[in-house]
Structures are given as structure tokens and as C-alpha cells.
Amino acid sequence: MIELTGIERTFWVGGEPVHALRTINLTIAGGEYLSVMGPSGSGKSTLLNILGLLDRPNRGCYRLDGVETTALDEEARALMRQQKIGFVFQVFHLIPRLSAAENIALPMMLAGIPASQRRRRVKELLARFSLSDRARHRPAELSGGQQQRVAIARAIAMQPSLILADEPTGNLDHASGREVIDVLETLNRQGPTLILVTHDQELGARARRRIEMRDGEILVDTGSDDNS
Amino acid sequence: MTIRDRFGFAFQALAAYPLRTGLTLLAMAMATAAVILLTALGDSARHYVVDRFAGLGTNLLVVLPGRNETRGGPPPLLGETPRDLTLDDALALLRSSAIESVAPVVVGSAPVQYGSRSRESNIIGTTASFFEIRRLQMAQGRYLPGGDPHRGRPVVVLGKTIKQELFREEPALGRWLRIADRRFRVIGILQSSGHALGEELDKIAVIPVTSAQVLFNTPGLFRILVQATRRDVIARAKQAIETIIQTRHGGENDITVLTQDAILLAFDRILRSLTLAVAGIAAISLIVAGILIMNVMLISVAQRTAEIGLLKALGASTAKVLQLFLAEALVLSILGAGCGLALALSTLAVLDRFWPAVKLQAAPWSLPAAVVIAMGTGLLFGLLPARRAARLDPVIALHPH
Structure with missing residues (x-):
């Protein structure tokens, strides 16, 4: 459950204010599938960073699962990221020296989950994303689609309630991209909210709820899907 | 995150750059070995002198004619030969x-x-x-x-x-x-x-x-x-x-009485401070090694910007990122000090084998002292890069463009 009220984010570039987000009001119910589209510079990345608790708004209120996050300190925000949010990036952001299994285990290691429990969960995730035979491979030894599947497995390792995907197919060929979207949509059907930022109209259209942004404002919001 | 995971992660990060890590370890090992060896030199000299004194006989006092005084004053007017x-x-x-x-x-x-x-x-x-x-x-x-x-x-x-x-x-x-x-x-x-x-x-x-x-x-x-x-x-x-x-x-x-203890004590003091001075000079190489650790860690932080952003996105707080990078500095310095310890002890063993008369022995206190100082150096010089890593803004770190 996400509630944004009056969110503003301003950057100062060379002494000039750049309004990345101007007064965003948005409510997203748990389990929704939502795509955010818009040209570059429209503020969709900034919105995603704020939703992911990586960035703080200059003004406004962000409640995530009932918790007002703008007042939280860094430690508490880190804890919320760990427990509630899974990130999927365009460039995967896998750690090159770690194997696929180790990359997936990383958030659980940071959370202090015992090694035996981690191993069990990693095994389960590898199987679920058809990566079992790739467990010991380094990212460089995996195809793009496989890398992104490892990244998705990592994102959901802690069973987050919110998955934020920033152009997850941007670095993939069409087939792998479709595969990755399938995986994300399947995940969404099992519970967590999925927010997908993309340039791709076709991809964006697949979401039940679509938002279009321009100049830091929400231009179009197709509204909540009652079936969600 | 458990201690074991923390050090395991640090170790993997260091192992990913074997040459860079190896050279830093070498510097740290040489510095630690230098401290131990030079201290051994000073301390063995002290033992040598103390042993020689013991050979003079025990409970010894020496009486000399004439009064040796360092006090100033005018020379005596009349011939006052003792x-x-x-x-x-x-x-x-x-x-x-x-x-x-x-x-x-x-x-x-x-x-x-x-x-x-x-x-x-x-x-x-x-x-x-x-x-x-x-x-x-x-x-x-x-x-x-x-x-x-x-x-x-x-x-x-x-x-x-x-x-x-x-x-x-x-x-x-x-x-x-x-x-x-x-x-x-x-x-x-x-x-x-x-x-x-x-x-x-x-x-x-x-x-x-x-x-x-x-x-x-x-x-x-x-x-x-x-x-x-x-x-x-x-x-x-x-x-x-x-x-x-x-x-x-x-x-x-009109006599001077020297006790063996007093002579021994004076020599002991002189040689002890000499040992410390020599150890201090060797410690400079530890500082150099520390600066090298700092340098390597700064490069590492710069190269791993995206990784740091990712760690933060995955829920690592500022404090945790700081700890992770400090653990890396600590692993570097502990491994370096360990290699240095082995290097120093094997050098001493080799010297002892070929020149047993020299009787070079590491001062027992110098071993833990060198390791502790090496770890302290690692932590101290690791602090700046670790803080730089911890303070990275995850938004910028994850999107370098």
C-alpha cells in the first residue's frame, strides 16, 4: 500500500532549480501492476528512487504500508528497503566477482539470515527461474536474460511487498525481454506490487494501470484496477 | 549480517584483485617484519649486555678511589687529591x-x-x-x-x-x-x-x-x-x-661506590630506549603501508561505486557499508601482519641457524605489538575510504550517467 501526497523533488544544477517532481499525488494498492512511462527527464526515475527510499522528497508525504517514511532516519529506511522493496535494474547490477548463487544470497546475507536458511532459499529461487545449472557461474558467464533473472531472484529473495523495475528489458533482446516480463508478471500475480518504468509503449500497455509523466507531473493515470 | 559473512565478503572483494591486494600485503608484511626484526636487534643487544654484566658476578659493588661527581663548582684551591x-x-x-x-x-x-x-x-x-x-x-x-x-x-x-x-x-x-x-x-x-x-x-x-x-x-x-x-x-x-x-x-x-645494579640499570635504560627508537623508525614503514592501504581502498571504492549503490538498495545502511569497507582494510592489515610475522620469524630462524653466536631473538612483546599496530594502521587508514563509500548517494551510485 503506497500513498504519495504532495511529493516535490527539486535538484539544483548550477544554481538553477530543476523541478524533477512537482506535487505528485498517487495511491497504489497492494498487488497492483503499474507501468510508469514518459520521455527521459520526465521525472519517472526520480519517482522510482523516492518510491524505493533511495531518495527523499523535498516536500510531501510518502506512506509505505502505513509507515510515514519521510521522517525516518537512514538506518530505518535501509531496513525498510531490505524488508519491503526489491529492485530490478536496467544494467542488472550484479556483483561480477560473486557467483549467481552468491548474488542471489546477498540481500539475505546483509539481513543476517543464517547460511543454511540462505542456501535453501537460493536453491529454491534458482530452480524457480530455471537457473539451477548456473548457480556457480559468474555474471560474465551468463546471458543477459539469465543475468536479469538472477537479479530478479535477488530482488525477491527477501519476499518484498514492492518490486521496482527500472527499464528491466532495456539491455535485452526482444525474446529475453519478453521472458523477463513474463517472470515479473508471474511474480506480481503471487502478491507483491509491481511498478515498471519503461520507454517501451508496448510493454507499458501490458500493465493493468498505466501512468504517463511529463515535466515532473502525472499526465495520465488510467486509475486503479478494481480486480487487483 | 554475521561477522563471518562480513569478513567473507571482504575477503572475496580483495581476492577479486589479486595483484593489487598482493602488493599491498607485501608492503604491510615488510613493514611488520621490519618492526619485529629491528626490535629484535635492539632487544638482543640489551640481553647481550645484561648477560655480560651477570658474568661479572652477582651482588657486586665496585669501590673506586676519588669522588666522581657531576656537580659543578669551583675547583679546590688546595691540592685535594683523593x-x-x-x-x-x-x-x-x-x-x-x-x-x-x-x-x-x-x-x-x-x-x-x-x-x-x-x-x-x-x-x-x-x-x-x-x-x-x-x-x-x-x-x-x-x-x-x-x-x-x-x-x-x-x-x-x-x-x-x-x-x-x-x-x-x-x-x-x-x-x-x-x-x-x-x-x-x-x-x-x-x-x-x-x-x-x-x-x-x-x-x-x-x-x-x-x-x-x-x-x-x-x-x-x-x-x-x-x-x-x-x-x-x-x-x-x-x-x-x-x-x-x-x-x-x-x-x-673520597670514594665512589658503583653497584652492579645501577650500572646495569643505566645500560638497560639506554638500550631499551634505543630499541624503542629503532622500532619507531621501523614504524614509519608501517605508516607507508597504511597509506598504501588507503590508496588501494580509495581506488576500490571508486571502482565499486555501483556495487556500493546496490548494497544500499539491498538494505545496507551507511553504518553497514562503513563496516564492510573497514573489514576489508582490517583483513588486508591482518593478513599483511600475519605474513610479516611469518617473514620475521623465519628470518630470525635462518639467522639463528647460520650465525648462532649472534643470538638474535624477537622481543616477546614485539610480536603482539606489531600485529596490533598493523591492525590499527589498517583501520586508521581504511577509515577515510570507508567513509567515502558509506556516504555515497545510492541514486548517483546506481546511475553513473
Whole structure:
């Protein structure tokens, strides 16, 4: 459950204010599938960073699962990221020296989950994303689609309630991209909210709820899907 | 995140750049080894000196004629040459219960001649007590005879080297030789005792004190060696010596009493500070290694910007990122110090094998000290890069463009 009220984010570039987000009001119910589209510079990345608790708004209120996050300190925000949010990036952001299994285990290691429990969960995730035979491979030894599947497995390792995907197919060929979207949509059907930022109209259209942004404002919001 | 995971993660990060990590480890190892080896050098020198002093005899006091004072002031107007220490002065010291034995010593140099061979040699005039106090062992024959020290018997005990030079393989016991213009009978040969603070005991000839006084035409003594009865009465013995001599010298306190402890303590202090100074110089190399660690870590932070952003996105707080990078610095310095420890100890072992006489030994305290200092250096110099990593803005770190 996400509630944004009056969110503003301003950057100062060379002494000039750049309004990345101007007064965003948005409510997203748990389990929704939502795509955010818009040209570059429209503020969709900034919105995603704020939703992911990586960035703080200059003004406004962000409640995530009932918790007002703008007042939280860094430690508490880190804890919320760990427990509630899974990130999927365009460039995967896998750690090159770690194997696929180790990359997936990383958030659980940071959370202090015992090694035996981690191993069990990693095994389960590898199987679920058809990566079992790739467990010991380094990212460089995996195809793009496989890398992104490892990244998705990592994102959901802690069973987050919110998955934020920033152009997850941007670095993939069409087939792998479709595969990755399938995986994300399947995940969404099992519970967590999925927010997908993309340039791709076709991809964006697949979401039940679509938002279009321009100049830091929400231009179009197709509204909540009652079936969600 | 458990400690094990933390260090495991740090270790993997370091292992990903073997060359860079290896060179840093090398620097850290060399620095640690330098500290341990140089400290070993200083400490072994100290042990050497202390051992030599112990060889002088225990509970030893040395009485010198004249008052050695560092106090300034005008020189005395009238000729105030100190009184000689006499043989009777020395014997009077035995009245104190704190004093076990005394050995008056006269020192001079004279030609020693046997047959056609002659050697200029140092001559010590003393009594039988000298052998006990200096713990001299006889190779052959016996000590100087006891009895009244005023009787100057014509007997001599020879050091090993001078015996060899004069007699070669001939037996010397019972033979008569000539020292200056007097004849002496050889009654004993000293066992080789090596050097003791520069006195080459192997090259001396020992004769009764009165004989030496006659030989060198001197009524005074060079010094008196005094052995206290026990270690804890050394101070009382010193007091007694001063009182007795003062009484005999008409109220004049004109002697200097050195205790072995005081000499030892002075040397000990000097060599200890020398050791510390040398260790300090070696510690500079630790600082250099620390700067290298900082440098490597800064490069690492710059290269791993995206990774740091990712860690933050995955829920690592600022504090945790700081800890992760400090753990890396700590792993570097611990591994480096460990290698340094092994390097230093194996170097010492090799030196000991090929030059056992040098007796180089690491000071026991220097091992933990070097490791702790190395770890401290790693943490200290790791702090700046770790803070830089921890403060990275995840938004910028994840989207470098």
C-alpha cells in the first residue's frame, strides 16, 4: 500500500532549480501492476528512487504500508528497503566477482539470515527461474536474460511487498525481454506490487494501470484496477 | 549480517584483485617484519649486555678511589687529591655483616718472560676472593693462596692465551717465569672465560696484591670489588662501605661506590630506549603501508561505486557499508601482519641457524605489538575510504550517467 501526497523533488544544477517532481499525488494498492512511462527527464526515475527510499522528497508525504517514511532516519529506511522493496535494474547490477548463487544470497546475507536458511532459499529461487545449472557461474558467464533473472531472484529473495523495475528489458533482446516480463508478471500475480518504468509503449500497455509523466507531473493515470 | 559473512565478503572483494591486494600485503608484511626484526636487534643487544654484566658476578659493588661527581663548582684551591685506597681499607670492609668478601685490585702492565719468549701483559694484583667474585674457573692448578694478603708470595695464575704464548704445549705448572725483574712460580691456569666487558681475562697474569704493589711501586689500589652477602643488602653494603672508608680517611668521603645494579640499570635504560627508537623508525614503514592501504581502498571504492549503490538498495545502511569497507582494510592489515610475522620469524630462524653466536631473538612483546599496530594502521587508514563509500548517494551510485 503506497500513498504519495504532495511529493516535490527539486535538484539544483548550477544554481538553477530543476523541478524533477512537482506535487505528485498517487495511491497504489497492494498487488497492483503499474507501468510508469514518459520521455527521459520526465521525472519517472526520480519517482522510482523516492518510491524505493533511495531518495527523499523535498516536500510531501510518502506512506509505505502505513509507515510515514519521510521522517525516518537512514538506518530505518535501509531496513525498510531490505524488508519491503526489491529492485530490478536496467544494467542488472550484479556483483561480477560473486557467483549467481552468491548474488542471489546477498540481500539475505546483509539481513543476517543464517547460511543454511540462505542456501535453501537460493536453491529454491534458482530452480524457480530455471537457473539451477548456473548457480556457480559468474555474471560474465551468463546471458543477459539469465543475468536479469538472477537479479530478479535477488530482488525477491527477501519476499518484498514492492518490486521496482527500472527499464528491466532495456539491455535485452526482444525474446529475453519478453521472458523477463513474463517472470515479473508471474511474480506480481503471487502478491507483491509491481511498478515498471519503461520507454517501451508496448510493454507499458501490458500493465493493468498505466501512468504517463511529463515535466515532473502525472499526465495520465488510467486509475486503479478494481480486480487487483 | 554475521561477522563471518562480513569478513567473507571482504575477503572475496580483495581476492577479486589479486595483484593489487598482493602488493599491498607485501608492503604491510615488510613493514611488520621490519618492526619485529629491528626490535629484535635492539632487544638482543640489551640481553647481550645484561648477560655480560651477570658474568661479572652477582651482588657486586665496585669501590673506586676519588669522588666522581657531576656537580659543578669551583675547583679546590688546595691540592685535594683523593687519598689512595689501601689494602687495609679493603680488609676493613669485611667488618660489615652485609659484606661477604672483598677483592682488592691493582692493575698494571709489565713484560712477562719465560725462557726466550716474552710478552707485554696486563697484570692484576689481587687476592683469592677475586676468583670467587668474578666466578673464574681454573683449568689447571689452583687459585692464589689465601692467608694474610700482606704477604706477597711470588706466585702467578696465568690466563689461557698468555700461557699458550709463553709455554706453547709445555706444562707450565710449577715453572718459574719472570714478570719485570721478579720471579714468580706458576700455580694455576685459568679456564677460558671469554670477554667480560672488554677485559680480556685470557691474556692476563694474576699475582698476589702485595706483589703487584711492590712490582708497580704503588701503595694504592686501582679498585676494590665487594660482594654483598645477599641481593637485598646491596644498599646497606654500599652505606657500610662509605661509612667505614670515611672513618678511615679522616671524615673525608673520597670514594665512589658503583653497584652492579645501577650500572646495569643505566645500560638497560639506554638500550631499551634505543630499541624503542629503532622500532619507531621501523614504524614509519608501517605508516607507508597504511597509506598504501588507503590508496588501494580509495581506488576500490571508486571502482565499486555501483556495487556500493546496490548494497544500499539491498538494505545496507551507511553504518553497514562503513563496516564492510573497514573489514576489508582490517583483513588486508591482518593478513599483511600475519605474513610479516611469518617473514620475521623465519628470518630470525635462518639467522639463528647460520650465525648462532649472534643470538638474535624477537622481543616477546614485539610480536603482539606489531600485529596490533598493523591492525590499527589498517583501520586508521581504511577509515577515510570507508567513509567515502558509506556516504555515497545510492541514486548517483546506481546511475553513473
